[in-house]
Amino acid sequence: MGRASSKEDVGALFRSLRSAYAATTLNLKIIDLYVGFAIFTALIQVVYMVMVGSFPFNSFLSGVLSCVGTAVLAVCLRIQVNKENKEFKDLPPERAFADFVLCNLVLHLVMINFLG
Amino acid sequence: MWVEVEAQISSRQNSLHSCARQRLQKEERISFTLIEMARSLAGFLVLLLVISICEAASLFQPISDSHRSAALELFTSDHGSFKSLEETYEALRTFQILGIEKKPDVTAAACRSISETVGSSSTPKDLFYALKANSIAQCKIHEKASEGIISSLKAAVSGASLLLDFYYSIGGLVLIKDQSSKADIRLADAEGVFRSVKAFSQSDGRWRYSSNNPESSAFAAGIALETLAGIVSLASSELDQSLISTLKNDMSKLFDSIEKYDDGTLYFDDKLVDGHEYQGPLSTTSSVLRGLTAFAAATTGNINLPGDKILGLAKFFLGIGVPGDAKDFFYQVDALACLESNRVSVPLILSLSSAVLSLNKKDSLKVRVTTVLGSKAPPLTVKLVGAFSSGSKDASLVESQELKFDQGSGLHILNDLPKSIDVGSYTFVFEVVLQEPEDEKVYVTGSQTKVPVFVTGIIKIENSEITILDSDLGSVESQSKLDLAAKNAVSLSANHLQKLRLSFQLTTPHGRAFKPHQAFLKLRHESKVEHIFVVGNSGKQFEIVLNFLGLVEKFFYLSGKYDMELTVGDAAMENSLLVAIGHIELDLPEAPEKAPRPPPQPVDPYSRYGPKAEITHIFRAPEKRPPPELSLAFLGLTILPLLGFLIGLLRLGVNMKNFPTKPVPATFAVLFHVGIGAVLLLYVFFWLKLDLFQTLKAVGFLGVFLVFVGHRTLSHLAAASAKLKSA
Numbered sequence: 001m002g003r004a005s006s007k008e009d010v011g012a013l014f015r016s017l018r019s020a021y022a023a024t025t026l027n028l029k030i031i032d033l034y035v036g037f038a039i040f041t042a043l044i045q046v047v048y049m050v051m052v053g054s055f056p057f058n059s060f061l062s063g064v065l066s067c068v069g070t071a072v073l074a075v076c077l078r079i080q081v082n083k084e085n086k087e088f089k090d091l092p093p094e095r096a097f098a099d100f101v102l103c104n105l106v107l108h109l110v111m112i113n114f115l116g
Numbered sequence: 117m118w119v120e121v122e123a124q125i126s127s128r129q130n131s132l133h134s135c136a137r138q139r140l141q142k143e144e145r146i147s148f149t150l151i152e153m154a155r156s157l158a159g160f161l162v163l164l165l166v167i168s169i170c171e172a173a174s175l176f177q178p179i180s181d182s183h184r185s186a187a188l189e190l191f192t193s194d195h196g197s198f199k200s201l202e203e204t205y206e207a208l209r210t211f212q213i214l215g216i217e218k219k220p221d222v223t224a225a226a227c228r229s230i231s232e233t234v235g236s237s238s239t240p241k242d243l244f245y246a247l248k249a250n251s252i253a254q255c256k257i258h259e260k261a262s263e264g265i266i267s268s269l270k271a272a273v274s275g276a277s278l279l280l281d282f283y284y285s286i287g288g289l290v291l292i293k294d295q296s297s298k299a300d301i302r303l304a305d306a307e308g309v310f311r312s313v314k315a316f317s318q319s320d321g322r323w324r325y326s327s328n329n330p331e332s333s334a335f336a337a338g339i340a341l342e343t344l345a346g347i348v349s350l351a352s353s354e355l356d357q358s359l360i361s362t363l364k365n366d367m368s369k370l371f372d373s374i375e376k377y378d379d380g381t382l383y384f385d386d387k388l389v390d391g392h393e394y395q396g397p398l399s400t401t402s403s404v405l406r407g408l409t410a411f412a413a414a415t416t417g418n419i420n421l422p423g424d425k426i427l428g429l430a431k432f433f434l435g436i437g438v439p440g441d442a443k444d445f446f447y448q449v450d451a452l453a454c455l456e457s458n459r460v461s462v463p464l465i466l467s468l469s470s471a472v473l474s475l476n477k478k479d480s481l482k483v484r485v486t487t488v489l490g491s492k493a494p495p496l497t498v499k500l501v502g503a504f505s506s507g508s509k510d511a512s513l514v515e516s517q518e519l520k521f522d523q524g525s526g527l528h529i530l531n532d533l534p535k536s537i538d539v540g541s542y543t544f545v546f547e548v549v550l551q552e553p554e555d556e557k558v559y560v561t562g563s564q565t566k567v568p569v570f571v572t573g574i575i576k577i578e579n580s581e582i583t584i585l586d587s588d589l590g591s592v593e594s595q596s597k598l599d600l601a602a603k604n605a606v607s608l609s610a611n612h613l614q615k616l617r618l619s620f621q622l623t624t625p626h627g628r629a630f631k632p633h634q635a636f637l638k639l640r641h642e643s644k645v646e647h648i649f650v651v652g653n654s655g656k657q658f659e660i661v662l663n664f665l666g667l668v669e670k671f672f673y674l675s676g677k678y679d680m681e682l683t684v685g686d687a688a689m690e691n692s693l694l695v696a697i698g699h700i701e702l703d704l705p706e707a708p709e710k711a712p713r714p715p716p717q718p719v720d721p722y723s724r725y726g727p728k729a730e731i732t733h734i735f736r737a738p739e740k741r742p743p744p745e746l747s748l749a750f751l752g753l754t755i756l757p758l759l760g761f762l763i764g765l766l767r768l769g770v771n772m773k774n775f776p777t778k779p780v781p782a783t784f785a786v787l788f789h790v791g792i793g794a795v796l797l798l799y800v801f802f803w804l805k806l807d808l809f810q811t812l813k814a815v816g817f818l819g820v821f822l823v824f825v826g827h828r829t830l831s832h833l834a835a836a837s838a839k840l841k842s843a
Binding site: 052 | 739740741742746747750753754756757758760761764765768769770792795796799802803808811815819826827830831833834
């Protein structure tokens with residue numbers, strides 16, 4: 001009985017999460033998708049490294065860190081753009097997006113240099 | 117000794133150019149008979165000589181063809197012309213003295229430079245050297261030019277104040293007198309000029325260069341003598357004889373300061389005061405000789421100089437051999453030419469054609485007596501008055517005997533060396549006696565000439581045998597005769613209780629005992645360990661006994677086969693030998709624990725410096741790379757999330773509603789996206805081929821553009837959304 005209830009609880013938990021998520025705005029969903037894409041790419045690279053060894057270590061780091069970095073920047077953007085966030089009420093979302101673009105460009109320059 | 121005495125007594129007044137002979141002086145006749153007596157007392161004399169030996173024996177050779185070839189090498193000219201008139205003169209004079217043919221380009225170039233100097237107004241020094249060169253090259257000088265020279269030189273004489281000024285101007289006048297058709301060149305005030313030159317002299321026989329400079333030198337003395345000789349020859353009237361006799365006194369004082377080397381050579385040298393002015397002994401002695409002979413030629417009356425000093429000077433110049441410098445060569449040859457024909461005395465040099473004689477080949481002793489330049493000597497006899505073994509003070513080994521003169525070759529030959537001359541090193545003492553009494557005044561031969569001679573021969577090696585003896589009993593175990601002339605292959609065996617004896621006899625060609633410099637027996641083990649023993653002797657018998665009982669430790673207890681080698685060698689031995697005798701099997705006891713190990717044999721010394729093993733660089737092994745298919749597969753896998761992202765976007769229902777429609781903002785928006793794309797493309801190029809600096813430059817430009825465009829776009833968007841909010 002307990003187990004079935006915990007299973008149900010888990011299932012109920014998931015369903016409520018999904019419905020709540022559906023309520024988020026489109027912008028935020030795009031950003032979430034982007035973050036997922038970046039993390040997934042990083043994971044694939046880690047799996048590859050585990051398989052073949054980390055010989056050009058700088059390349060591996062460059063690849064993984066660019067994915068992780070861009071994910072982090074996207075999360076920052078999400079925080080700043082989210083209207084429910086009282087902290088960033090006065091920050092126009094365009095400004096946040098401009099920051100996101102600029103930081104990404106710098107990140108990718110550094111990462112391409114490190115790629116070797 | 118007696119020859120020296122009579123040379124000092126006699127006076128040499130003959131001039132070689134004149135054929136007149138002086139009447140023999142009475143003293144010379146007396147001295148000749150004394151010599152006859154001396155010959156009979158040979159032994160006594162020789163003892164005296166031995167005591168009075170203060171000179172070492174040395175060999176002097178007169179000028180030969182090696183000098184001529186060296187002269188041709190040293191005096192090189194650039195198409196016949198030399199760097200200066202002085203060098204031209206030196207080269208011409210050297211060639212003339214050595215009898216080397218005049219080369220036409222040298223003569224032509226010399227004539228050119230001479231006529232140049234003579235034509236233009238030159239210093240007395242240039243004129244002097246030009247005229248000196250002309251005396252040999254015999255180029256024609258114009259009448260007008262020679263008149264000009266005479267007048268300028270005469271002016272130089274009257275205006276001269278330094279010794280060298282006088283030297284060049286007087287010397288030039290003497291030369292032009294011989295060369296031009298005007299034979300009548302006279303110095304007006306010869307005595308005055310003489311006195312002014314004499315003013316430079318000093319009491320010790322040396323001369324100064326100028327009245328201001330207190331430095332004096334023998335080199336200047338030579339120059340002064342030449343100048344004074346020139347003045348005497350140019351004087352219009354006889355000079356005061358007292359002047360000339362004081363000058364002769366000065367010359368004797370100068371010769372008192374002559375210096376001496378151990379081998380009997382004499383030379384003049386100046387004190388080294390100033391490096392610039394210092395002339396070495398060679399040029400100083402050469403200058404003094406020139407001055408002396410010029411003065412002797414110009415004046416009458418005898419010059420009292422001991423003949424031995426002239427002979428010593430001649431030996432000094434000959435002892436140099438062949439100089440390596442052109443200037444030194446000139447000084448040597450010029451001085452020897454002065455010695456060859458001068459009015460004082462002509463030295464005669466005794467030389468051997470070979471200083472090493474072989475008893476085996478029955479070499480005969482060949483002696484040559486010539487002048488310093490190698491010309492024929494007057495009739496004379498050479499006597500071997502003594503032969504002494506080097507380093508021993510015993511009496512002479514030979515009796516005084518005369519050498520036979522061979523007319524054809526000009527050599528004095530002693531065909532059979534006396535039996536008392538065995539192999540070894542000797543000093544032979546020769547005496548040269550001139551046959552014509554008049555020649556005594558002209559030539560000087562020296563009293564005794566000591567010459568080192570080395571005699572070699574074949575040493576007989578006889579009765580050589582090798583024996584193994586029992587240590588205790590002394591009984592012979594095995595014995596074999598050896599032939600030391602050829603390689604032997606004796607095979608012996610012994611143990612440590614036995615002795616090895618090797619013996620042989622050495623005899624000289626004349627049957628005397630001989631002790632060579634080296635007599636060694638070498639035993640070499642298979643492991644290359646060697647032991648060397650000296651073979652001792654008593655008289656003719658050489659013997660060595662190796663008692664193996666005592667040598668066990670020296671041999672490092674190594675048993676086995678030992679090769680035996682005998683070395684007998686000496687400089688006087690023509691058949692020195694290094695011969696293998698054979699081998700001996702030695703049976704030695706076992707080495708105890710503390711016994712010394714044999715020394716490690718030296719590695720071939722040359723292998724240390726040979727090439728070492730080549731080192732090839734080991735490159736880092738490249739890392740294992742994964743197979744390309746795997747890498748490509750993962751590349752595809754990495755693209756997958758991107759596709760997932762795009763598909764997700766589509767599913768979410770992204771739209772471009774907010775894209776501005778009005779043309780101006782639309783352009784900016786487009787440019788914004790283009791700008792971002794351009795930066796990303798730049799990054800791709802950066803990875804592919806650009807370097808960081810180029811990329812940063814481009815990023816800088818694109819970034820500025822992007823910021824401007826982005827600002828416009830985003831502010832437009834912000835304004836639009838604000839309008840929406842308010843609306």
